[in-house]
Amino acid sequence: MTDLILHHYPNSPFSEKMRLILGHKKLPWKSVLIPPIMPKPDVEALTGGYRKTPVLQIGADIYCDTALICDVLEHLQPLPTLYPEPEKGMSRILAQWADSTLFWAAMAYNLQPKGAAEMFANAPPEAAKAFSEDRGKMTGSGMTRLRPGDATAAYKSYLRRLSDMLDDKPFLLGGVPCITDFAAYHPLWYTRRMNAVKGILDLTPAVGDWMDRMAAIGHGSFDKLTSAEAIDMARAATPQSLLSDSTFQDEHGIALGSAVTVRAETFGLEETAGTLISASRMHYTLARTDPRAGTVHVHFPRIGFVLKKAE
Template sequence: MADLILHHYATSPFSEKLRLILGYKKLAWKSVIIPQIAPKPELVALTGGYRRTPVLQIGADIYCDTALICDVLEHLAPLPSIYPEPGKGLARVLAQWADSTLFWAAMAYNFSPKGAADMFGKAPPEVVKAFTEDRRAMSGSMVRLRPADAAAAYKSYLRRLSDMLDDTDYLLGAFPTVADFACYHPLWFTRKRTPSMAGILQLTPAVGDWMDRMAAIGHGTMEVFDAARALEVATASTPHTLLSDSTFQDEHGIALGSPVTIAAESFGPEATEGELVAATRTHYTLRRTDPRAGTVHVHFPRIGYVLRAVSP
């Protein structure tokens, strides 16, 4: 098997979700640190435009969005499973809620003036301005909660998670599922990056204990790697997907082989353009060629992404 190369940065909450899953599955991986804000030239050479964090590279296959990357890691290491039967559907639904509703409530709460001071208190004004402008560009027309509204929602969500932990160590039973990893990472950001805001977690002690259990999983075996070598790996490799479903599912009237773009529905609207080589019930795949990365296949989950034909 080709090496797992994770393009990420230390304070990225969605990266923490994957780092813990890599640890849970005891997988070895290579770490490429990418910039927190644009430009991200080496990453975009691989993805064709997509710049959300993290991205998983395996040879010349580039997997975008943690929802899809979780499926790849489950294929590589089926045990311990993050989608155990009989509740895998419930785990996926809860994870999707956590990666969207819970995440954005937590972030709106974390980015209150006090939380922002934790993150940027010692940073030069130009750094703060650049980060703010970058995230504004990625947000597009998204409607964000105000901090006070977010605090109320966040407290409610923490109470609901606490209720789920009354009689069990993890949200859906005796072992963690994808739901645990998805619910954990927004709370991890509150605890680690905005400590002055972390008092909200003390209102639900069961959640704090669960967070300690999750943190103890660790990140697996990591090796420092660099972006230039990752591009060399892509150039020297031939795409070979690890996604198991391949049946064409046409919802758009767009044939395989067509030039298309794929972009996220909301946050991170930058589009990737290429040749559509797969459109299954779960994912899209584009073939594209870059002068630095060679020919790569870029994979996206179907849910949360928009497929459009490129006009001739």
């Protein structure tokens, strides 16, 4: 199997989600550390514009968004499964809630003034400004950001509901972790790392115990790789998708072979332009050529992304 290359940075919650899943599935991987804010020229050489973290690279195939990356890893290593029967549908729906509603409530709580002050305590003054400006540019007009008081109230309610789910089982849907656990864990992981705000977790001890069980999974076996080495590996490879749902499903009146763009719906609005070579029930694939990375295929999930004909 071609190397699994995760482009990530240590403090990224969604990266922690994927690091744990790689550990859970005992899949060895390569670690490429990327900047937390723009510019990210090496990332863009592979994705063509998409800049959210993390990104999974397998040769010349670039997989964007953790929902799609999880499906790729499930294909590579079906056991232990992320989507157990008979809760397969429920686990995916709850994971989508955790990756969106729970995540944004948690991060609005985490980055309230005292949390942000701790986050940038040892950084130069311009670092906080650069981070704020970077994240501001990623936010679309249709996205609502919770104020700290509203976020705190919502976060407390969500933690209580997670605690209720753990009354009679070690993980959220049963005796073993599934995609719901990994999606719900990563925003709470960020909270626990910050002294200024982690006290909120003391209100739900069952959640804390569950977090200990999740953390014990670990990140598995990985080696370090530079971004330049990863780009060279893409250039030397031929794209070969691991996504099995290949039947064309046209919802836009856009034919395969068309010049198109794909971007996220609400956060991280940078477009990737390329030739549409797949539009299945689950994903889009664009072919593009970069001067450094060569010909790559960039893959996106359908849910949460916008496909348009290139102007």
